[in-house]
Amino acid sequence: MKVIVIGAGWSGCAAALVLGLGNVGGIMRNNGRYTAAEEITALGAGDLIGITDKLTRHKNLDFPNHAHAWLYDVNKIEPEVRKYILSKGIKINFESRVVDVKMDGSKIKGIYTSTGNYEEADVFVETTGSTGPMGNCIRYGNGCSMCVLRCPSFGPRVSISKCAGIDDLHGERTDGNYGAFSGSCKLAKETLDKELVNELEKKGVVVLKVPKEDVNLDKLKAKVCQQYALKEFAENIILLDTGHVKLMTSYYPLSKLRKIHGLENVKFIDPYSGGKGNSIRYLSVAPVSNDLKVVGLENLFCGGEKSGLFVGHTEAICTGSLAGHNAVRSALKFPTLVLPADTAVGDIISYANSRIKTPEGRKNRYTFAGAEYFNRMKEKGLYSIDTGRIRNRIKKLQLLGIFNKRLT
């Protein structure tokens, strides 16, 4: 059996079990993500959580509206994940951009890369995300901000499900515009004031006041990460130590940022033009059923942002794991797995999936870490930081280690 995974962010890596966007993330286990990390581990797909845990710089950090966050080192994560994936015998095609498909009825027969290569497989997993490319960032944002996707160098993202004839769904903003800005930037640590760096490295988080005249509440409306789209994030500069310095705002004019004490010489490192804008996301979501199979296609599964209006790396790992697992089940002609709503992972998938069908739902994002879904998690009693309790819940559902059991 041959499975092709298109995309190598957290979701693609989880499905394949490289890393693209994982290089700029860093925040794990904050709020309900703790539950999800433990759940996915109990389900048998905790490999990547294990790696992020191992490379954690700060544990159990609190910052406005976020509790017990763990920050992994973004400068160390990618080689570690790459080595791990290769050690599992997975073939990686680097810098290989998939641009089209060959169909056989409602089945994808093979994929074409931008260099004209053609490859067939039994089943496909698309984790190409929903971000950019440049034209979208121009039309729905402030232009290309030179983000980590590096569209000009490596070529733009192409929606594979759309190539296969399935129209994409799109996230919306409260003003009716499409997409949303990525929610954070990275600053070069060596450009910050030394004292500030010392404090940041010691505590993991530093909160600085934004000068009154520069507070911009409107910017929050356009932000992806609704768990961070809070007044506190507009009135304060929140810095996290992820190896680089993570600045918890979509973008911030450099001249204004340099007005803040300790940031007088600061420089953006991601996106390079973080003073002007950030990447635009949620412009390409495939309609999926709760097993993450694309509706209308026989053999395409999706994970990460491609599978719903999900935010975050934990969410990508969870959906990617399920998409990969179900891809194999489908190729073996086994019934696919739908995680029950008694699990946080199963519940967020079915909830986000039902919400994306409504105009209001398309204006929201779904994350274990905050906003609408974290509230639901708490209401449903799904939120817990008790590893034993979470593991027991999975055990009771007879799902313990389901993802790492051999299917044949």
Added chain:
Amino acid sequence: MNCIDAGGEYCPCHLAETLDCVLCSQLSGEKFCQCKNWCGVCIYDKYISNGSKAQNLRRTYTCTILKKKTPDKNLCILTLKAPEDLTRELVYPGSFVFLKNTENPVYYDVPISIMEADVIRNTLKIAIKLNGIKTKNLFSLNENDRISVRGPFFNGIMGLSNIYEAKNGTSLIIACGIGIAPSIPIMKKLHSNNNKIISFIDTQFKNNFSEKYLNDYSSKIVNCRILENGYLTENFKSILKDCLSGGNINLIHCGGPDILIYRIIQFADKSIALSCCNNSKMNCGEGICSSCTKHYKNDVVKRLCKVQMDSRELFKDRKFI
């Protein structure tokens, strides 16, 4: 499918203004990017940065005829003195310009391939076959006369990427009559990429106007009759078959009429890379006049002055009626 002008000096063109861009999904009426043929830059970005306007069209230059030779009553070879910026752009395979007598209106513009662009002397060498009103007018020009040159244009050859990818192997040139002229920059390129070139030539004129170039770049020249009554001659098929059976042919370039290209596509194994000349009739070269449009299955319309594609795609799913 690609666009020969994508990302370059003449991109975005006015096709972007009417949402008919060959490559960009947003500039062809879609709301979102679906960039299957990335050209290295974002055309939408170029368009917005340019104030949502197309770039300028090609300029028209007035050049002087330095030399005129008439090796056959139906063939003339002109050497033109041209500006440096224009000459520099015309050294690549597939380059062509529109020519006309300066006195004539724009309707007299006729696309003519560049046989040689000399960037040291700033000269352009072109071969013109006597065909109709436009070419008759060009034939009437003499040395030291002025001539109107509009360019540069680049899409004179289909399958350009195959030419650039052919390296350190053996390449075949199959060319008839005036189709030999645009084959010369290709031979030059193939030669510079360390390819051995075998040329099959059907000169069709009294004198072989390309003899010097063929001798310079080909390791073997076979003069033979290639096409008869719309079919490859048995003799040519037999020579070509022998040549192909030797293996390691990295490219067949076909310079001749569409029927020759079609027959070669039928004859050659699919594994062999092809290139061929673009025989579309053109008037503007800028995608406006629609003289070069060809219709394909599923109502796909391709403007062949802009669309760059593999030779095998040229006739595939094409509607002829």
